[in-house]
Amino acid sequence: MSTNLADPTRLATPPTFQSVSVSRRIKNGIATGLVWGAFLIAIIPLVWVLYTVIQRGFPVILDGDWWQKSMSGLLARQQGGGAYHAIYGTLVQGLVCAVISVPIGIMVAIYLVEYGGRSRLAKSTTFMVDILTGVPSIVAALFVYTVWITTFGLGRSALAVSIALVLLMVPVIVRTTEEMLKIVPDELREASYALGIPKWKTIVKIVIPTALSGILTGIMLALARVMGETAPVLVLAAYAPFINYNLFDGPMASLPLMMVNERNNPTQAGFERIWGAAITLVVLITLFNLLATVISRALAPKTK
């Protein structure tokens, strides 16, 4: 053994480690290429949509009137007016829907995770929530139409829209809340029980606060989804070019409905309003998502 210790590159024995083989390098290259390709295919339409919406809609929403005026008293081909009535409708329908859905959804999830266990009621509830998750919005809308309008003889209104949206929102909230409650470790529940804290208080004061940031994110995402739903507004509320504050009666505009309505307007004014309403909806939903991020950051359990 006359290995020169000063020169580590000269080894008496063959090296233990060899360079990456050709076949592995090829496989790695193919896999990397596929992953990048999939990423690009996914990102292209997203960027494209966003670019088109911003490019065509942005000039429209820069006008202060857009946020403050309705379409009241305007002829179709006339420029001007705004989306105030539609923004109001979208927000109010979404919020009413959330006010109904959030307590129901959270309580159903609490039942499923904390009380239901493997009981038959819990299993069938989970099954039905799964089915509801897959129900298309038009089916929910027609169901509400049948019950609300045909059977009970009540008129088309914003409230009917909200109820149809509830059918779409509840299963999403149940699902996300369920997942969030499940990842709260049982050790925390046991720690709480061991202090002599009753089960309901453990759920309200320990389990829910621990899962709250995730639950809230789920709620905001569900809200963003239902605010863009078109079928329920199309079926259950007539379009009004003016502002209608009444939730219970009369036609009420919303952003998706405004877009559908302006599609029948072949003039330049109509074209601008469609893109204006589109970007307004995107902006509203982005704001909700940002809000959700900020709140859930603030509420998330910290270690520092």
Add this chain to the structure above:
Amino acid sequence: MAKRLDIKDLNLFYGKFHAVENVSLAVPPKNVTAFIGPSGCGKSTVLRSLNRMHEVAPGARVEGKVLLDGEDIYASTVDPVEVRRTIGMVFQRPNPFPTMSIRDNVVAGLRLSGVKDKKKLDEVAERSLRGANLWNEVKDRLDKPGGGLSGGQQQRLCIARAIAVQPDVLLMDEPCSALDPISTLAIEDLITELKKEYTIVIVTHNMQQAARVSDQTAFFNLLGVGQPGQLIEVDDTEKIFSNPGQKATEDYISGRFG
């Protein structure tokens, strides 16, 4: 107020599985009793049955009696929530509440039982943290989250949380198994301190630990897979580790097990 525990003919089940068979045992007050034995022998299950935590698991069932100063904690008129308030528990892994500050963690038991007086809560927090030998390390950051402490500190925080509600008995389920030797030493010193005021039952896999901290040791064993665990013998710790009455105990503590 430390109280004594008497376990009489205790049989524990998970669904149809008979986990522990015919355990009878007396735990004197202001005394440390250690439960030792191989994994799966049911020592943790017995411990959890002493404050009615066993029944939290789905399908879990208890037969027999557990008397706290003569009062059966399994009597039909007894509220399990009250039992757990009287018999506290520290778990294997430190589990501070992640949404709460150090101070709020300590007083969680009181605050969630309706105590609102801030002055009293502050007093209890300080007393309990001092009792758990943690006060000097955390007194300047009581409002910081409990999750930011080291593992050993978190476990002492959990002990502080358990003694804040002033239980009569303190149950510890392998409280040091997730900790390094220095933190373990801190907890063991603490157990010796706490013995002056509380009745303590500790489950441990570490026989040196049982020998160091306990006055009385109970050895559990199981005859085979699927068989219920049994209490083989219980005696003064010194006797168990020097001259045990049963061969199985001697084999286990001398490492000639199985």
